[in-house]
Amino acid sequence: MRRFFVGGNWKMNGNKESLEELMSTLNTASLHEDTEVVCAAPSIYLDFARSGLDSRISVAAQNCYKVAKGAFTGEISPAMIKDCGADWVILGHSERRHVFGENDELIGQKVAHALESDLGVIACIGEKLEEREAGTTEEVIFAQTQVIAENVMDWEKVVLAYEPVWAIGTGKTATPEQAQEVHERLRAWFRANISEEVSDSLRIIYGGSVTAANCSELASQTDVDGFLVGGASLKPEFIDIINARA
Secondary structure (H helix, E strand, C coil), rough: CCCCEEECCCCCCCCHHHHHHHHHHHCCCCCCCCCEEEEEHHHHHHHHHHHCCCCCCEEEEECCCCCCCCCCCCCCCCCHHHCCCCEEEEEHHHHHHCCCCHHHHHHHHHHHHHHHHCCCEEEEEECCHHHHCCCCCCHHHHHHHHHHHHCCCCCEEEEEEECHHCCCCCCCCHHHHHHHHHHHHHCCCHHHHHHHHHHHHHHEEEEECCCCCCCHHHHHHCCEEEECCCCCHHHCCHHHHHHHCC
């Protein structure tokens, strides 16, 4: 059985006051014990999040660089993330790809270094609206997945997040059937290109306007193993999303 995984990506949101309130809400909530929960805080609040959140909730960074240290102004390394007590990092998020121009090669290098540094990686893939409309969804996400796969030795510390770019923050959500179809094809890709064992055990989670209203139906899909949640992770409804399989 693949353990259900719910990540909350706070993005560039919150201050100490609002995040303290959010953490207090999460700490006192009844969370489904079979669900792994991770909150991705802005890097400047990683320490604050780790000290403020209950130990049953892990902390992630939202990005990192591909080397341990050096003259890379504004970057953070996996070693620094671990030093703050965080266990995970999100890499390849569509905002990193499309707002900040990160390409597959750089994302692959980051994945390799994060895993070498013993961080868990939430690796993100997904197609833009024009790519879906052109019928190239599979081509795009398989190419992104291929580069990630080339940089992974041990899949146990990897969660793959499928986030259709057209559904992030837009209020549009892939239907449960659309999500299941892509997840199923991704699992088939892993079976054909990596191994049956990895295909069966890898958690493939969905991101893209997940809310309390749509999470249960999405969670009921065979190949949807959890969520990467954006805006809703800053609201009390995040608890309902965590408990989508309860």
